[in-house]
Amino acid sequence: MAAIRTTDLTKRYGSHTAVSELNLTVNAGEVYGFLGPNGAGKSTTIGMLLSYIYPTEGTARVFGTDVHDEPVATKRRVGVLPESCQLYDRLSGRKHLQFAIDAMDVDDDPDTLIDRVGLEPDAARRPVGEYSTGMKQRLKIAVTLVGEPELLVLDEPSSGLDPAGIQLLREIVLEERDRGAAVFFSSHILEQVEAVCDRIGILVDGRLRTSGDIEVLKSDTGPAVELDIEVDTLPPELVTALESIDAVTACAATANGSGSSTPAVTVSLSTGSAKAEILRTVEEYATIEDFAAEEPSLESLFDEQVAEAKR
Ligand SMILES: Nc1ncnc2c1ncn2[C@@H]1O[C@H](COP(=O)(O)OP(=O)(O)OP(=O)(O)O)[C@@H](O)[C@H]1O
Structure with a gap:
């Protein structure tokens, strides 16, 4: 069963069509790169996949379930790294993780996750208000991994990361894929997409212009x-x-x-x-x-x- 399947997924804001008749499939065990210039409709698509934006037409299914019919059940299977996400300055990184673990009612070890994203154990006990942008991003990645989600939705995941962080992110994405998770990887940074993605889709002005295996698509260009x-x-x-x-x-x-x-x-x-x-x-x-x-x-x-x- 596909991790993500959209059928004629469309979102209009008044007379403006942000996403138009989007048909895409992402399978378990693959990393799908979702590309597009600014304003292409990537965030709107992600919003519809995560059920916080209601489509004008069409459906978004996650593991076969329409996300708008059963938003809570589908969200449990998905780890989300949004482009912007709220962290609490006075809470430590470790407490954020423990909170996410408790909320999902799983028994992940916060220290294992802290180690996995390369945060120092001492730093993880300090308030997030003292973190650099890169440390915050590492923490957000750790939170995304809580509960071994079957689908990871990563929106600009390398934002704020230094080269070592980007390399670590790449390793984590590939480890998650090898574990059998599907990864939906939305980014502007083509080099990073190429390093981790099996297939890609390119969205322009709300329409999916092309989708498929990167090497096959590249060879079609010339x-x-x-x-x-x-x-x-x-x-x-x-x-x-x-x-x-x-x-x-x-x-x-x-x-x-x-x-x-x-x-x-x-x-x-x-x-x-x-x-x-x-x-x-x-x-x-x-x-x-x-x-x-x-x-x-x-x-x-x-x-x-x-x-x-x-x-
Ligand atoms: N709430 C809204 N009301 C009206 N128009 C909107 C709304 N949200 C998005 N849009 C429009 O829909 C289009 C797609 O926006 P979206 O944010 O999905 O693009 P994006 O590909 O994520 O862009 P970026 O890469 O810059 O984040 C844009 O033209 C945007 O102005």
């Missing part, structure tokens, strides 16, 4: 590799030889490469494994002065989807 090779000379036979290689999908020669006075040849490949063969072939006809290889990135996929939506 050639597997584009090689830009600067050479000392550019005989026509070089281009003919390159075009005869199976993996070459396009080949263009320019007298002056990348703005310099050096001739260059740009070769698009259907597979990265042909790179060495291309370089060897070029060397039969010319001396390579410099070269660069460009592979499709999540950033180029994201930019393309946003640009297409705005056309």
